[in-house]
Amino acid sequence: VGSKSALELFEDAVASKNMERRRPKLAKGTRDYDPEQQTIREKAINTITNVFKQHGAVSIDTPVFELKETLTGKYGEDSKLIYDLSDQGGELLSLRYDLTVPFARYVALKNLASIKRFHIAKVYRRDQPQMNKGRYREFYQCDFDIAGPSGTMVAESEVLKVVCEILTQVGVGEFAVKINDRVLLDAMIEIAGIDSSMFKSVCSSIDKLDKEPWEKVRKELVVDKGVTEEAADIISKFVVLNGECWEMYEKLTKDGLFNESAKGKEALEKMKVLFGYLDALEITPRIRFDLSLARGLDYYTGLIYEAVTLDPDFKVGSIGGGGRYDGLVGMFSGKDIPAVGASIGIERVFTILEEKAKKAGKVRPTSTVVLVASVGKGMVAEKFKMCNELWKAGIAAETLYQDNPKPQKQLDYAFESGIPYIIWLGEDEIAGGEFKLKDIEKKEENTFKRETLIDT
Amino acid sequence: VGSKSALELFEDAVASKNMERRRPKLAKGTRDYDPEQQTIREKAINTITNVFKQHGAVSIDTPVFELKETLTGKYGEDSKLIYDLSDQGGELLSLRYDLTVPFARYVALKNLASIKRFHIAKVYRRDQPQMNKGRYREFYQCDFDIAGPSGTMVAESEVLKVVCEILTQVGVGEFAVKINDRVLLDAMIEIAGIDSSMFKSVCSSIDKLDKEPWEKVRKELVVDKGVTEEAADIISKFVVLNGECWEMYEKLTKDGLFNESAKGKEALEKMKVLFGYLDALEITPRIRFDLSLARGLDYYTGLIYEAVTLDPDFKVGSIGGGGRYDGLVGMFSGKDIPAVGASIGIERVFTILEEKAKKAGKVRPTSTVVLVASVGKGMVAEKFKMCNELWKAGIAAETLYQDNPKPQKQLDYAFESGIPYIIWLGEDEIAGGEFKLKDIEKKEENTFKRETLIDT
Numbered sequence: 001v002g003s004k005s006a007l008e009l010f011e012d013a014v015a016s017k018n019m020e021r022r023r024p025k026l027a028k029g030t031r032d033y034d035p036e037q038q039t040i041r042e043k044a045i046n047t048i049t050n051v052f053k054q055h056g057a058v059s060i061d062t063p064v065f066e067l068k069e070t071l072t073g074k075y076g077e078d079s080k081l082i083y084d085l086s087d088q089g090g091e092l093l094s095l096r097y098d099l100t101v102p103f104a105r106y107v108a109l110k111n112l113a114s115i116k117r118f119h120i121a122k123v124y125r126r127d128q129p130q131m132n133k134g135r136y137r138e139f140y141q142c143d144f145d146i147a148g149p150s151g152t153m154v155a156e157s158e159v160l161k162v163v164c165e166i167l168t169q170v171g172v173g174e175f176a177v178k179i180n181d182r183v184l185l186d187a188m189i190e191i192a193g194i195d196s197s198m199f200k201s202v203c204s205s206i207d208k209l210d211k212e213p214w215e216k217v218r219k220e221l222v223v224d225k226g227v228t229e230e231a232a233d234i235i236s237k238f239v240v241l242n243g244e245c246w247e248m249y250e251k252l253t254k255d256g257l258f259n260e261s262a263k264g265k266e267a268l269e270k271m272k273v274l275f276g277y278l279d280a281l282e283i284t285p286r287i288r289f290d291l292s293l294a295r296g297l298d299y300y301t302g303l304i305y306e307a308v309t310l311d312p313d314f315k316v317g318s319i320g321g322g323g324r325y326d327g328l329v330g331m332f333s334g335k336d337i338p339a340v341g342a343s344i345g346i347e348r349v350f351t352i353l354e355e356k357a358k359k360a361g362k363v364r365p366t367s368t369v370v371l372v373a374s375v376g377k378g379m380v381a382e383k384f385k386m387c388n389e390l391w392k393a394g395i396a397a398e399t400l401y402q403d404n405p406k407p408q409k410q411l412d413y414a415f416e417s418g419i420p421y422i423i424w425l426g427e428d429e430i431a432g433g434e435f436k437l438k439d440i441e442k443k444e445e446n447t448f449k450r451e452t453l454i455d456t
Numbered sequence: 457v458g459s460k461s462a463l464e465l466f467e468d469a470v471a472s473k474n475m476e477r478r479r480p481k482l483a484k485g486t487r488d489y490d491p492e493q494q495t496i497r498e499k500a501i502n503t504i505t506n507v508f509k510q511h512g513a514v515s516i517d518t519p520v521f522e523l524k525e526t527l528t529g530k531y532g533e534d535s536k537l538i539y540d541l542s543d544q545g546g547e548l549l550s551l552r553y554d555l556t557v558p559f560a561r562y563v564a565l566k567n568l569a570s571i572k573r574f575h576i577a578k579v580y581r582r583d584q585p586q587m588n589k590g591r592y593r594e595f596y597q598c599d600f601d602i603a604g605p606s607g608t609m610v611a612e613s614e615v616l617k618v619v620c621e622i623l624t625q626v627g628v629g630e631f632a633v634k635i636n637d638r639v640l641l642d643a644m645i646e647i648a649g650i651d652s653s654m655f656k657s658v659c660s661s662i663d664k665l666d667k668e669p670w671e672k673v674r675k676e677l678v679v680d681k682g683v684t685e686e687a688a689d690i691i692s693k694f695v696v697l698n699g700e701c702w703e704m705y706e707k708l709t710k711d712g713l714f715n716e717s718a719k720g721k722e723a724l725e726k727m728k729v730l731f732g733y734l735d736a737l738e739i740t741p742r743i744r745f746d747l748s749l750a751r752g753l754d755y756y757t758g759l760i761y762e763a764v765t766l767d768p769d770f771k772v773g774s775i776g777g778g779g780r781y782d783g784l785v786g787m788f789s790g791k792d793i794p795a796v797g798a799s800i801g802i803e804r805v806f807t808i809l810e811e812k813a814k815k816a817g818k819v820r821p822t823s824t825v826v827l828v829a830s831v832g833k834g835m836v837a838e839k840f841k842m843c844n845e846l847w848k849a850g851i852a853a854e855t856l857y858q859d860n861p862k863p864q865k866q867l868d869y870a871f872e873s874g875i876p877y878i879i880w881l882g883e884d885e886i887a888g889g890e891f892k893l894k895d896i897e898k899k900e901e902n903t904f905k906r907e908t909l910i911d912t
Binding site: 025028032034035042056059062066083086106122126151157158365366395396 | 479481488512514516523546551562566604608610617736738836
């Protein structure tokens with residue numbers, strides 16, 4: 001401390017001025033998680049983690065920052081949203097923008113050929129925050145990937161099972177999972193006679209069909225993108241089709257819609273294999289085969305899917321998605337590592353759970369079962385003895401920290417914290433070895449002996 | 457993608473060159489956590505979290521970066537170790553250096569007068585990494601604080617209980633918690649006739665007594681710091697004393713060592729109160745009253761303590777510490793918020809647990825109980841049906857993703873992953889409704905009917 005630099009002394013001075021001048025602030029687009037929010041989040045993360053573990057997935061973690069060069073060139077235009085660290089001498093570093101690039105870097109560094117892993121962690125984007133819409137600059141992602149060789153639609157089936165299981169167990173209400181295949185979209189473009197160079201452009205229009213009517217999308221295709229009227233008519237036959245898996249399969253086969261494309265027919269037969277597995281996994285009723293689903297086609301190579309809420313109370317849109325992206329995980333490895341992935345829209349799931357909790361009433365941020373309270377003075381040691389017995393039995397217990405808290409204050413504390421039971425200690429109780437356990441909600445009091453505390 | 461800037465195109469080119477040239481690297485001083493490490497860490501974090509919750513603590517989280525001004529002037533010389541983010545337009549930001557300053561900022565922002573919270577999260581320091589010694593630039597901290605009014609030594613007692621409970625449950629082997637009081641150190645300096653301005657300087661020498669003999673420390677005090685021979689002699693009477701709580705109290709009282717200082721006598725009487733509570737909490741045998749303990753005296757105002765391992769196999773030194781710091785939590789609030797805190801040396805705890813696991817053999821990163829395997833072709837749907845039944849019953853199950861994996865390959869997978877049971881499916885089994893469950897370790901096979909799967 002004796003050797004502060006001029007700069008440091010200056011910083012100290014500025015800091016103390018700032019402290020006088022204003023209350024502390026959070027960085028733009030970030031937020032603290034309060035105990036109530038943490039309770040909801042931790043519970044959801046535990047549920048999700050348990051599903052991943054049920055399916056034999058392992059957990060990995062990577063640093064919050066990577067070498068800048070690891071992220072460079074991976075995000076196209078969105079690269080400008082990457083947070084860079086200051087050049088303080090040494091390497092140029094950036095905060096992770098997602099969990100996929102660090103995962104690919106991890107797979108290359110460890111020289112892995114296959115791994116089934118999940119990763120739930122925060123990522124960082126210098127986006128324009130819209131906090132009322134739940135869009136922050138620091139937010140959680142929740143990724144699950146089965147990387148490595150797979151038979152036809154086998155890994156895909158388990159990924160869909162995991163997504164359905166998570167969304168069911170976490171309690172987001174009714175949902176559906178829309179599925180499609182990149183190859184079916186390729187085939188559709190081919191059948192319509194549109195050049196394959198137009199693929200992404202055409203698909204980005206089609207993907208709007210969940211929000212806009214066909215007429216508007218058609219106009220965009222014809223007027224803005226130069227698709228012929230005839231081609232648009234052919235496309236319209238495909239993209240209006242969606243429904244229950246087997247019905248869709250029967251219809252597409254019967255009508256021979258993909259007959260003109262060999263790869264289309266092949267992809268449709270793979271869908272049949274998938275549906276058989278989804279039946280075995282008992283999730284077919286959740287799945288909708290939707291030929292207008294055309295998301296994230298920069299990297300998907302096979303099955304694509306998106307989970308959406310159906311509960312009219314929680315219109316948050318997509319709550320998960322993913323697909324097969326055979327080129328992505330191997331990007332640093334120089335190896336071909338096929339992979340199917342899922343990304344749970346965990347921030348949206350949190351939002352739904354928070355809204356549900358708000359409707360249901362107060363969330364308890366603690367899990368304390370008993371407040372050990374006192375009547376009279378000098379009872380701290382006795383209260384600690386009682387707490388200690390409860391803790392030893394695995395029962396969460398608290399006592400107030402004042403030397404001699406007033407009974408009313410202790411009652412208020414239990415009430416505000418939602419603690420269901422109070423044990424009252426007084427000189428009589430300690431002398432007699434009999435205590436009163438009060439059930440706050442039921443307003444019942446039971447007397448018990450010290451020896452039988454835990455059974456009570 | 458059509459509108460890449462020249463800079464982005466340049467970055468892409470550099471990135472692809474780099475990718476050809478070399479394998480991806482981690483940022484200096486950081487590391488990935490492998491599935492095995494994650495398994496150990498998650499288990500330890502769960503255990504620790506449960507102890508905090510048993511004591512009614514709430515969990516909070518804060519962003520990984522704060523406004524630079526929030527951190528400025530809080531760490532003295534160590535400020536140079538703070539990671540700053542690049543100025544990309546907007547605010548100046550820094551990565552959090554610890555969890556204490558963000559906690560104080562949180563308390564001020566939420567306008568809290570009291571909170572009992574824990575926070576387990578990563579912090580960032582641009583220190584010289586010593587990875588063989590487990591010193592990284594990204595590492596976990598685990599903080600617990602009881603902020604708000606407390607009777608004499610009441611909150612202190614519960615904090616010590618929590619520390620002992622965590623270190624016991626997490627399984628670091630034998631440990632002790634050394635305690636002392638800032639006020640006793642003040643009194644000692646006063647009794648020795650040393651000016652109070654020398655307090656920190658003298659204490660930093662005394663704190664070395666756990667590693668160096670008194671003669672060396674005495675020389676440092678007299679020669680380097682200008683303490684008189686007489687004063688050093690008085691100090692020596694105090695700092696050699698350590699031992700069991702009550703014995704120390706009896707000795708100090710009988711010898712009247714603090715009699716010349718009113719505040720020293722008062723602090724000693726408070727120690728007596730503490731020891732009574734520690735008895736009630738049954739942790740007195742873990743505690744050593746050590747008058748040479750003099751850590752972190754920049755901010756501690758009362759009780760100080762440090763947990764150390766006693767197991768000769770794991771000489772990692774301090775595995776936790778803390779004390780009362782009444783000025784710290786209120787630093788942004790402009791309010792007086794008394795607080796007692798604990799910081800678990802969680803990275804060192806992880807190191808101990810990893811070494812123990814290494815000695816005990818392989819750590820299983822998955823918790824899969826059953827591998828569902830097949831003999832013959834076209835069994836995927838049947839395997840999925842079996843897995844689905846197991847998952848529904850809460851049993852972690854896996855199956856290989858190949859269409860027709862060879863039996864040996866499936867056996868190898870179960871063996872390498874440490875999966876204890878295999879269920880073999882073949883055409884005969886499916887037709888007959890009877891299956892074989894193999895216990896891999898015991899090399900036992902049991903036959904069971906489909907209906908009784910879960911009971912088996």
